[in-house]
Amino acid sequence: MNAYLAVAAVLFVCGVMCMATKRNGIGVLMGVELVLNGANINFVAFSKYGLLGLDGQIFSLFVIVLAAAEAAVALAIALNFYNNHLTIDVDQASELKN
Amino acid sequence: MSPEIYSEVGSLLKWLLTAAWLLPLLGFLVEIFGGYWADRKSKVPAYLAVGCIATGFLLSLIALGTWVDAADMNLWAFESAGHSAEHGEGAEHGDDHEHATVAEHDHADAHDEEHHEHASADEHHGNDPLKTAFSGTFYRLGKFGRLDVTLDWYIDGLTVAMFAMVTLIASCIHIFAIGYMSDELTEHYEDHFVHLPGGRHFHRPGRFYRFFAYLSLFCFSMLGLVLAGNIFQVFIFWELVGVCSYLLIGFYVERHSASTAANKAFIMNRVGDFGFLIGLMVIWTWFGVFQFANTDPAHADQAGLFQMVRTHDGTLVTEGEGMEKTVSLQHIEGEARPSSIPYWLLTVAGLGIFAGCIGKSAQFPLQTWLPDAMEGPTPVSALVHSATMVAAGVYLAARFYPMFTPEVLLVIAYVGCITLFIGATIALVVTDIKRVLAYSTISQLGYMMLALGVGGWIAGLFHLITHAFFKSLMFLCSGSVIHGCHHEQEMTKMGGLYKKMPITCWTMFVGVVAICGLAIPFVTLPAIGAVAFSGFHSKDAIIASALTFSSLNPVHSLLFYVPLITAGITAFYMFRMWFMTFFGKPKDHHVYDHAHESPTVMTAPLLILSFFAIFVAVGGEAGPLVTLYGAAEPAHVAMGATDAGNIGLNLPSHEQIHNFHAQAGMAALLVAFAGTLLAYLFYASGAVDPGTVKRQFESVHEFLVDKWRFDVLYDWMWQRPVHVVASWCTAFDKYVLDGLIHGSASSVVKIAQWDRKFDEAVVDRSVNVLGEVTMSVANWFRGLQTGQLRQYVMLIAVSVVSLFVLVFIFFPGQ
Amino acid sequence: MSVNEIIEHALKGEILPRSVQIFGPEIALCLTILALLFVRMFEIHRRLPTNLVALLGALIAFLGVFSQFMYVKGGSEIPAMMALFQAWGLTPEGVGEVGPYFTGLLVHDQFSVFFRLGLCLFLVLMIALTVLSGIPDSEDGQDFYTLLIGSSVGMMLACGANHLLTLFLAVEMMSVPSYAMVAFQKGRRQASEAALKYVIYGAGAAGVMLYGLSLVAGVLGTASMPELAAQVSTAFAGGSFVLTNPVAVTLALGILMVLAGLAFKLSLVPFHFWCPDAFEGAAAEVGGFLSVASKAGAFALLVRFCIALTGNPDPSLAGLNLSLGIGLGVAAAVTATFGNLAAYSQKNMKRLLAYSTIAHAGYMLMAVSALVIIRGANPSGVPGLTSAGLDAEARRCLEALLYYLAVYLFMNLGAFAIVALIRNQIFSEEIEDYRGLAGEAPVLCVCMLICLFSLVGLPPLGGFWAKLEIFASLFQAGRVHWFMWVVLGIAAVNTVFSLFYYMRVLKSMFLTERPVGARSALVPFRSAPGLYVVMVSVPVLLLGVLAGPLSQTANNVARILLR
Structure with missing residues (x-):
């Protein structure tokens, strides 16, 4: 089980790093997907080798669906941002501050 | 008193005072909503406000009579006992004395009292104040756990005396304000103090009705504060008077100084209220009740705060020593409450409540808001910032006296002592006539606090009431001067006004003599004692208490010398103001030529108030006034205390104070005369040139003109750090x-x-x-x-x- | 139970199964969403305005929850309510029975009904506000209301969450529509930027939270919240909950990550960064929704999660309770201080209210930390308090939180509504431009005064009681651990700080002159906006004068929850 957990942890850290360093908005969203999938692997691993049982499997199914929904909304917002700013660089989103 | 009589008298008193309390609220509502549509040139709002408060005064008088009757008290006992008093014998008391009593108290009752054979001496030494108090509940706001939050009433001698005093002074000031505010009766008021670009002045519609609406709201709040039966309710009205003060100080909102002063007053008061809240929190958690005391025999099982902390004879039952010391609570059998409270926590509660009093009564270190509050119209300064609201702090300290441990009393005494000295010294150099009076008010409030702190409960409240009369008188006089001189407030531009406004001049003289505590030495009359105005008696009482206290506690002898010297300073700056304003050569001919005596509607209140400033304290400490509210004195004060509290304080008893009375009186009189003489030499006879003295003490003068640099200090200590921290964040x-x-x-x-x-x-x-x-x-x-x-x-x-x-x-x- | 069976039941007019009965209002809201979509699809929105449909649906749901509330509170025998009870088919075995439903994913108790009632009320008020201020026009109204109602359903789920899966689902359901709502003014640069920041921050926080959930659920071997406490006891029986134990470290990390996710929803420092930006970019109405409703939902989740974790009496786990409580206390103190100080020099009204929201979340979190501390206390370790006394104090903490939330609903909604209504008149949200408004729109300004004074906590307004109750519960918690007294002190100092920046707004409204040439804002008393703000402000006053009934109800709710 530890191997699975390690993979999940690596995915999680990669996802966070991706979110924090990518300047492209779409890239940031991909980072989010990585984080969520890291958690999913955890759930499935705990379900298979731990005590969590079927709950874990169901959890990850829900998360997959939710991730799709969230990505849809996020992409729509990113598109809207592009329409207004003609760029998708998140560093350009710095008018609101202080 | 049997329960039937109790409930009968109690409900009668309740209805009378409630009516007197709510009438101004009614007036406020009618004025503020009616005034919105009414004609701005109409004086109806003023008449309405005067009607409400005057009716309130009548009702208060009836209540006072009822209470005296029910408490079975002889207010005039000093006439028969006067021969044994220290003042020896002399001529008879004149008609004016009789006249005074009739004006002050209900006629019929006064005569009934004459026939009482009851000796009051025993009653007012070491009596149980709860026996003559009436209490009850109006309305329950809500119940939180075991805590009942209610609106209560609590009526004893102090309540009725305060009611009569507040309503009487408020009536006079309302009448005065009709004249003073008459230039607001216009659609186009021109405010000469607001300079718009281009050298124009600001124009706005007059706000006559609004002024009277605010005054009525203030009267409602102030009376509610006095009538309140629990500390929480006091807090509510405490905040309400604060809001009214805010509104009234900022009455001329367009003037930048006025709106800043209003903010300053409000915020400084909030600082004090922070302590008040801490006190409330301690009381909530440890006592679970807010009521002062429950004196209704029908509900004898529900004890109030005073009944919990002290036994019937007023002792504080303690156990343990040092930090472990606890105070056992009384009357709490069968309830799930703590049976004792740590001594230090009780002290913290007392200090917290007193912190509220510091803010409201402008004591050190929160005294700086009061002089700025003079930006309000002068009637407001007279009513709110000298006679009533600022005295509310003293009133609360006196009301809450049973909850204070000796440590708290010592803090109160020192705060009062510092305040009275600071206030008096600054008043020496101020040249704005209203600010002189403001600093004098701070100083006099300090005297009251000092008296309470050194165990002179009676003396402190005595001064509260006499001061209310003579200080509101002086403020109205200054208002009359300002009105007559077309809003000129600088004394350096006045002088020689006694020819132009004689009534104002001589009524002001009454006030000045009263506050200085001057008397004709070595002449005493039988029954009424020393030939002096009211201020002499009360200041005498305070100095006597302070002297006794410092002789019992030699470590704290500063608490006697500072007020004694300050009494001289008081006489100096007061006569300085009087001489500078009314005598000498006119310094500004423009002001002098246009000065005129005020109309009757303004001078009549001056005469009424000066009458009371002379006679309200007749009889001194054996007189009717002291007998009246003295019945509310907490039981433990009369006996004094030895080695009390953790700091081993000795508090004087009535007996001891009495022994020091003559000595203290002489000393106080001496310094007062010295101060008067000095002022005469400086400002009237011209024997000494003030300018030379000023140059001699340049740095001291600077320091005083800068108000001891408190504003600068606070700016450095609080304002800047907060700004800096906020900008950091x-x-x-x-x-x-x-x-x-x-x-x-x-x-x-x-x-x-x-x-x-x-x-x-x-x-x-x-x-x-x-x-x-x-x-x-x-x-x-x-x-x-x-x-x-x-x-x-x-x-x-x-x-x-x-x-x-x-x-x-x-x-x-x- | 399949959908077929439920429809069968409904068609035959039989008594509905328990879960469906309880879930009725949510179903009504879902049907409203469908109706909104149909209205658009069949082009009848020109005859039947979408805002009316939404308002109707929200009202129906509100009545549903209200009838449940009365049923649970007073039983089935309230004559005036009989018709409502029958209309919703409430039965003693159904709504009358408190406990888990939908196979334990959700739970039905007074606590959840109380929150759902508040949320439905808020939804109704919110839709009414959008009708008045006209932020969604008739073309895209149904999108806005769909999002609004969808988010509300998520929050209602949050109130009844009984399983870590529902916890996560609820957080996502309330977040995702609100991302879109922030971006709703599609053409505005600021709105799109705010939404982008919000969505990415939110997605990141959700990811962290989900990872935390996976750790907690995996380590404890269950995802059902009532079982968490018992699992913690068995897993660490005999005092092995120390941080040298790798399993304990994993669990602590998991809990921390879950709390971080919730902290994002609550905008606690240091997870507050999205809040000022999102509020400034979004319309004021949306800001009001985010600051009240989503806070309420998140607090319901936080309380449920904390109670689930700390519900065991095992003394060896006292360290977990204590560090959780103190950690929340520190976060609360820091949040309140940060929010108040940062609000100090704001110039934009929405940004100021955003920082104020952060500060208030801090105050409310103090009640939760007091609750955790008191529940974790060992009765013998606290002088002067019995076990029953501790229970009573724990109830008081929760009562304080509920009371605060109830008052907060009205006062904060009032403030945001007034900002929105003023914006419609003068097209500005800068405090600068509010100068002298009192002369032109006295109703709005007086109501603003009531709301802001209540936010400061001045008597006799509702906010005063709310703060007082929180302070009292902190004081009691201080008897368990002295640190709570420190928090109390910080909280008290904060109330003084907060006075300054609220006063600044009021000062510019009341004490300065309207500049010449400024756009006028005439909102008379007898107009729909005037009446609306009065309607929202009056409860703030009422809750200050008549605090008894609500605090009694809140106490009952707390008693059942903590039983």
């Missing part, structure tokens, strides 16, 4: 996080870029390496400015990790 997002978090994020980028550049540089053997590096550093710097979103996201991870590290460090181990 807003800058936190901008600079620190930017630098820290984004720096680490973009350093990765930087290294990558630098690496690539380095490779290219090596391959190309370019001499531009330096330029490229500089470029990348510039990129890095530009990177700091942009892109906050990624840094936000990075911060999620960084926060979680750092919090986790914190958990690791601080997790309680096995």
Whole structure:
């Protein structure tokens, strides 16, 4: 089980790093997907080798669906941002501050 | 008293005082809503307000009579007992004395009392105040756990005396204000103190009705404060009078000084209220009740605060020593409450409540708001900022006296002592006539606090009431002067006004003599005692208490010398003001030529008030006034105390104070005369030139003119740090996080870029390496400015990790 | 139970199964969403305005929850309510029975009904406000209301969450529509930027939270919240909950990550960064929704999660309770201080209210930390308090939180509504431009005064009681651990700080002159906006004068929850 957990942890850290360093908005969203999938692997691993049982499997199914929904909304917002700013660089989103 | 009589009298008193309390509220509502549509030139709002408060005064008088009758008290006992008093014998008391009593108290009752054979001497030494008090509940606001939050009433001698005093003074001031505010009766009021660009003045519609509406609201709040039966309700009205004061100080909102002063007053009061809240919190958690005392025999099982803390004869039952010391609570059998309270916590509660009093009564270190509050119209200064609201702090300290431990009393005494000295010294150099009076008010409030602190409960409240009369008188006189001189307030531009406004001049003289405590030495009359105005009696009582206290506690002898010397200073600055205003040569002919005596509607209240300033204290400490509210004195005060509290304080008993009375009286009289003489030499006879003295003591004068530099001190201590901390916090997002978090994020980028550049540089053997590096550093710097979103996201991870590290460090181990 | 069976039941007019009965209002809201979509699809929105449909649906749901509330509170025998009870088919075995439903994913108790009632009321008020201020026009109204109602359903789920899966689902359901709502003014640069920041920050926080959930659920071997406490006891029986134990470290990390996710919803420092930006970019109405409703939902989740974790009496786990409580206390103190100080020099009204929201989340979190501390206390270790006394104090903490939330609903909604209504008149949200408004729109300004004074906590307004109750519960918690007294002190100092920046707004409204040439804002008392703000402000006053009934109800709710 530890191997699975390690993979999940690596995915999680990669996802966070991706979110924090990518300047492209779409890239940031991909980072989010990585984080969520890291958690999913955890759930499935705990379900298979731990005590969590079927709950874990169901959890990850829900998360997959939710991730799709969230990505849809996020992409729509990113598109809207592009329409207004003609760029998708998140560093350009710095008018609101202080 | 049997329960039937109790409930009968209690409900009668309740209805009378409630009516007197709510009438101004009614007036306020009618004025504020009616005034909105009414004609701005109409005086109807003023008549309405006067009607409400005057009716309230009549009702208060009836209540006073009822209460005296029910308490079975002989107010005139001093006439028969006067022969044994220290004042010896002399001529008879005149008609004017009889006249005074009739005006002050209900006629019929006064005569009934004459026939009582009851000797009052025993009653007012060491009686149980709860026996003559009436209490009950109007309305329950809500119940939180075991705490019942209610609106209560509590009526004893002090309540009725305060009611009569407040309504009487308020009536006079309302009448005065009809004249004073008459220039607001217009559609186009021109405010000469607001300068618009282009040298024009500000124009606005008159606000006559609004002024009277605010005054009525204030009267309602003030009376509610006095009638309140629990400390929480006091807090509510405490805040309400604060709001009214805010509104009235800021009456001329367009003047920048006025709106700033209003804010200052409100915020400084909030600082004091912070302490008040702490006190409330302690009381809530440890006592679970807010009521002062429950004297209704029908509900004898529900004890109030005073009944819990002290036994019937007023002793504080304590156990243990030092920090372990606790105070046992009485009357709480069969209830799930703590049976005792730590001594230090009771002290904290007392100090907290007193902190509220410091704010409201403008005591050191929160005294600076009161002089600024003079930006309000003069009737407001007379009513709110001299006679009633600022005295509310003293009133509350007196009302809450049973809850105070000796440590708290000592703090009160020292705060009062410092305040009275600071106030008096600043008043020496101020040249604005209203500000002289304001600093004098601060100083006199200090006297009251000092009296309470040294165990002179009676003396402190005595001075509260006499001061209310003569100080409101003097404020109205100054209002009359200001009105007559067309809003000129600088004394340096006045002088010689006694010819132009004789009534104002001589009524002001009454007030000045009263506050200085002058008397004709060595002449005493039988029954009424020394030939002097009211201020002499009360100040005499305070000095006597202070002297007794310092002779019992030699360590604290400063508490006697400072007020004694200050009595001289008081006489000096008061006569200085009087001489500068009314005598000498006119200094500004423009002001002098246009000065005129005020109309009757303004001078009549002056005459009424000066009458009371002379006679209200007739009979001194054996007189009717002291007998009246003295019945409310907490039981433990009369006996005094030896070695009380953790600091071993000795508090004087009535007996001891009495023994020192003559000695203290002589000393006080002496310094007062000295001060008067000095003022005469300086400002009237011209024997000494004040300018020379000023130059001699240049630095001291500067220091006093700067008001002891308190405003500067507070600016450095509080305002600037708060501004700085706040700007730090807003800058936190901008600079620190930017630098820290984004720096680490973009350093990765930087290294990558630098690496690539380095490779290219090596391959190309370019001499531009330096330029490229500089470029990348510039990129890095530009990177700091942009892109906050990624840094936000990075911060999620960084926060979680750092919090986790914190958990690791601080997790309680096995 | 399949959908077929439920429809069968409904068609035959039989008594509905328990879960469906309880879930009725949510179903009504879902049907409203469908109706909204149909209205658009069949082009009848020109005859039947979408805002009316939404308002109707929200009202129906509100009545549903209200009838449940009365049923649970007073039983089935309230004559005046009989018709409502029958209309919703409430039965003693159904709504009358408190406990888990939908196979334990959700739980039905007074606590959840109380929150759902508040949320439905808020939804109704919110839709009414959008009708008045006209932020969604008739073309895209149904999108806005779909999002609004969808988010509300998520929050109602949050109130009844009984399983870590529902916890996560609820957080996502309330977040995702609100991302879109922030971006709703599609053409505005600021709105799109705010939404981008919000969505990415939110997605990141959700990811962290989900990872935390996976750790907690995996380590403890269950995802059902009532079982968490018992699992913690068995897993660490005999005092092995120390941080040298790798399993304990994993669990602590998991809990921390879950709390971080919730802290994002509550905008606690240091997870507050999205809040000022999102509020400034979004319309004021959306800001009001985010600051009240989503806070309420998140607090319901936080309380449920904390109670689930700390519900065991095992003394060896006292360290977990204590560090959780103190950690929340520190976060609360820091949040309140940060929010109040940062609000100090704001110039934009929405940004100021955003920082004020952060500060208030801090105050409310103090009640939760007091609750955790008191529940974790060992009765013998606290002088002067019995076990029953501790229970009573724990109830008081929760009562304080509920009371605060109830007052907060009205006062904060009032403030945001007034900002929105003023914006419609003068097209500005800068405090600068509010100068002298009192002369032109006295109703709005007086109501603003009531709301802001209540936010400061001045008597006799509702906010005063709310703060007082929180302070009292902190004081009691201080008897368990002295640190709570420190928090109390910080909280008290904060109330003084907060006075300044609220006063600044009021000062510019009341004490300065309207500049010449400024756009006028005439909102008379007898107009729909005037009446609306009065209607929202009056409860703030009422809750100050008549605090008894609500605090009694809140105490009952707390008693059942903590039983």
